[in-house]
Amino acid sequence: MAAEPVWSVDPRTGKAREQVAVEASAEEIDQAVRAAHGARAALADRTARAALLRAAADLLDAAAEHVIEAADAETALGPTRLTGELARTTGQLRLFADAVDEGSFLDVRIDRPDQDRTPPWPDLRRMKIPLGVVAVYAASNFPLAFSVPGGDTASALAAGCPVVVKAHPYHPATSELCASLLRRAAAEVGLPEDVVVLVHGFDAGVELIRHPLVAAAGFTGSVEGGRALHDAAAARPVPIPFHGELGSLNPVVVTAAAAEERGADIGAGLAASMTLGEGQFCTKPGFVLAPSGEAGDRLVSALTDAVSETEPGVMLSQRMRGAFLTATYELAILPGVTAPVHPGPGGPYTVNAGFLAIDARTLLEEGYRTPLMECFGPVTMVVRYASREEVTSVLALVPGSLTATLQAAEEDPEAASLLAELAPLAGRVLVNGWPTGVAVAPAQHHGGPYPATTSTSTSVGTTAVERWLRPITYQSTPDHLLPPELRDDNPLGLPRRES
């Protein structure tokens, strides 16, 4: 059987641009994983890891024009957004390099012997070590920051884990270009190129999660695909950690007082956030509880004006465009759902942004489920509530999300209780902001209750490195046999907790 070709497709025309590669066979997946596995020992050197991350950032920056052109040709995200995404990606690589140098993620703990404890404490020294080869499943919507050179790869390399990246089929050429730059960075700093290996193909992705030498996986994508890989990871003879980001509704609650104070501003802000990047962010606010009545009407009116003025846009692929049109159609025909601005087709390759509305009472009485599921693309669902109790009843139906947002007034009697209801639903809670735009920072958390993520970890921010490590404790081990990280004289100058 001939290998399936992998095409780079222009979403602006729906036409194939070039054949980039072929899908990997089971044998090629085995070779890819073994190659990465062979690079493990070299990655144990923290100095080399930090150098690799910085060299990768430098090479990506130096190739910026080429990278952005390649990504734009395959994703239609445009040079402005992609310039920002590349800066975010290289900044992320450098942030992890700093984290590797600083070393607190190794979580070194040392307990001195203590005979007075029950049972007695021997000499115990604990640190974290890399798990092994990490499988990274690239995202459709971030060809750089959540793909080949993205956060999963950067954090895995920072942890000392080689990666096998399964390219996303929407940007195979960009993936090849980025992988070649990462591999060149490895060679430049004296590491094996196989610290990063790229593969293509749907079946290849399934094969990858089952490979005995794969020790963990990171995924950003749909609930359907992510759940299948999660289940395969759990069903292995030796189960492995699967850190998947699957889907997120990102609820927003606008209090009555907030709508009163600045309803029009909130409507305009919501329009900007939900249409950003053609609504193709996992943090897009997709479900908005707004009060009924005049103040809420002002919000809806401003939202209507702003969304109506949004130019038609190109989605990441024709398939995604088709899914958006189908899903919004199915939402709009539900009895009780209105479409103040109807989302739908623009030209043959574009879509028009829109939004839908429903009364909370109708939603609750009809027991609709689809308005509570993520719909990828430039659309949101506005749920008009008549009472505080309705907000609580609706929030009880909302699944786990990456974010939850409260729009409150300066002095707002409902703010504290609503925030307490939103916190259990999400990994990041915002007040008077919008959830799109995720800072890469030590205190960031990009994760949330299922289906937002399949684990309690984050895929953005320096703590993302924790996903690829496990602890090991050395007991009563002579100093000269200890890893340098744990030796008495702390030759690497690492932060440590001592008891």
Next chain:
Amino acid sequence: MAAEPVWSVDPRTGKAREQVAVEASAEEIDQAVRAAHGARAALADRTARAALLRAAADLLDAAAEHVIEAADAETALGPTRLTGELARTTGQLRLFADAVDEGSFLDVRIDRPDQDRTPPWPDLRRMKIPLGVVAVYAASNFPLAFSVPGGDTASALAAGCPVVVKAHPYHPATSELCASLLRRAAAEVGLPEDVVVLVHGFDAGVELIRHPLVAAAGFTGSVEGGRALHDAAAARPVPIPFHGELGSLNPVVVTAAAAEERGADIGAGLAASMTLGEGQFCTKPGFVLAPSGEAGDRLVSALTDAVSETEPGVMLSQRMRGAFLTATYELAILPGVTAPVHPGPGGPYTVNAGFLAIDARTLLEEGYRTPLMECFGPVTMVVRYASREEVTSVLALVPGSLTATLQAAEEDPEAASLLAELAPLAGRVLVNGWPTGVAVAPAQHHGGPYPATTSTSTSVGTTAVERWLRPITYQSTPDHLLPPELRDDNPLGLPRRES
């Protein structure tokens, strides 16, 4: 259908002592979980949690005589061991109380706004919050320290999670007694008693892992039972973290130089460790690589002497005794396996300790698998090797373990390379010690590659609390709406990292 009775059985006679309870029905499991779930809000108070843990320790200590008597009657572990186990258990509760007070497990991180970052940093404040109700599956071999008042319960309560404990059928009366003390402790400090709920029954345990309000689980037991529960946790509509400790071979490597230097001492030390508590420790050294030749013979000779002198002992149950006799019989009949001291039946309710031996070459050539599986009870497998290469070949077959031990000489050319081969196999590595005896300490790690544990976490030591928490980040949230842990003036005086 009448509920199945739960009997307390005396392992010294095989006779039922009394009916303690009945197995919980599906409806009763639902009630138990809902009751625990209702206690969540009260546990949010960290001061109350610390007080609960200390009150529980005090009540257990005050009832020591009664608790030890109850546990001995059901487990035959004897008052000396159980006195130590109770001290360990109450010490563990108090250590977690101290950890709750100190608060570093909340991992508070604060990033100040920074417009110069790409993308810009807003005000981000991150901490960890409890997951919700934790299901705890008690262990057979530690009626206190890994059961109702044990490490899973203590760490879950420390995290702010109510627990539903599924009692182990080998010590239901001890479980009832301990649960009543924990519940009384809750009442004493003004918390709802349902922060700890006890249930019995095999089917009840399966029902429990599937309950929608159960947010995570901790388990200590067999590979068979643990894997079934792991799979059920992963297959839920909303998968949950399952922290299971399933089984461990605990390999030991004795270098040629170590055998030369102190072969007899090592043999005696091994005998003491493998027969401790009738070999019913998850950290029992079950697989020992010793050199062939005279020095190794001295080790085996000392092991033979010491194991031969071991008195027959009562195992935790007749069923466990039966499994031990069957497994050791099946090992002993393998061609090439010898039994220098034959493990087997003592009296009708006891077993004799023993050990088996095989040449590394035979093990490798025959491809035997059973010598590489944990055998619960007072037995170990001594593998005699003729070369350093054979050690590497055998270690490549050893599954993940809680511990791995190196016995090396003072100056030992093989020590460093062997330690490097042992570290990937285990969560705790020891040099010139024995793995039984697990200190409850900040730098402890009691976990290891599968099947030792199903996650990268520990079930012993203060970091065990991390299993029951998830991060949450507050973005751009006015100070008065933040949880006190994250407020600017740090009213709780918590340790925090600021960027």
